[in-house]
Amino acid sequence: KNQVEQSPQSLIILEGKNCTLQCNYTVSPFSNLRWYKQDTGRGPVSLTIMTFSENTKSNGRYTATLDADTKQSSLHITASQLSDSASYICVVSAYVPNSGYALNFGKGTSLLVTP
Amino acid sequence: DSGVTQTPKHLITATGQRVTLRCSPRSGDLSVYWYQQSLDQGLQFLIQYYNGEERAKGNILERFSAQQFPDLHSELNLSSLELGDSALYFCASSVAFTSDNTDTQYFGPGTRLTVL
Numbered sequence: 001k002n003q004v005e006q007s008p009q010s011l012i013i014l015e016g017k018n019c020t021l022q023c024n025y026t027v028s029p030f031s032n033l034r035w036y037k038q039d040t041g042r043g044p045v046s047l048t049i050m051t052f053s054e055n056t057k058s059n060g061r062y063t064a065t066l067d068a069d070t071k072q073s074s075l076h077i078t079a080s081q082l083s084d085s086a087s088y089i090c091v092v093s094a095y096v097p098n099s100g101y102a103l104n105f106g107k108g109t110s111l112l113v114t115p
Numbered sequence: 116d117s118g119v120t121q122t123p124k125h126l127i128t129a130t131g132q133r134v135t136l137r138c139s140p141r142s143g144d145l146s147v148y149w150y151q152q153s154l155d156q157g158l159q160f161l162i163q164y165y166n167g168e169e170r171a172k173g174n175i176l177e178r179f180s181a182q183q184f185p186d187l188h189s190e191l192n193l194s195s196l197e198l199g200d201s202a203l204y205f206c207a208s209s210v211a212f213t214s215d216n217t218d219t220q221y222f223g224p225g226t227r228l229t230v231l
Contacts, residue, residue, distance in 0.1 A: 043225055044158070046220060
């Protein structure tokens with residue numbers, strides 16, 4: 001079973017509307033959580049990185065939240081634009097003693113913003 | 116444009132062959148990461164190098180190997196290729212190496228490998 005689950009799998013919203021994407025994880029011990037935006041056929045672009053002590057981080061119209069107690073994160077997109085159409089990937093890093101870290105990837109949420 | 120370059124952009128080869136993918140990190144970045152992205156597996160971390168040394172290993176197969184050269188460019192070697200190795204291979208770079216892996220990574224455009 002994947003240790004990082006994202007929902008919904010896909011989402012269609014109207015331009016200008018807000019939306020929230022979810023990421024639930026079971027990864028332990030937790031080190032940090034990243035959200036990436038990936039346009040089709042292109043490399044992912046980092047949106048936010050949050051460590052255990054951070055519960056909110058913003059990057060323009062993107063705001064990520066982290067609840068380390070419930071092991072949940074969300075990515076909120078405000079006033080969506082057509083260019084927000086992309087796949088959003090949640091990545092949770094686990095600390096591995098003597099080895100560094102292990103990365104656990106969600107399958108992504110595919111977002112389509114329509115005019 | 117992230118500043119990370121990857122060559123070639125596309126590669127078509129046959130099963131059993133060997134290929135080399137090349138990555139040049141952003142100017143000043145010392146860490147290089149390799150990822151594989153396929154339709155069924157999603158994005159997977161393969162390996163990280165920092166200033167020429169291997170620092171972290173993910174789901175990299177024994178048929179795959181990588182290295183980072185003194186000029187900091189990196190190569191990913193894939194051998195005895197199988198149909199299932201068809202995927203997008205991304206390279207990313209970051210300024211340094213942090214033990215908690217919180218460095219921002221900048222991804223290249225990827226190399227699309229097709230194994231026939």
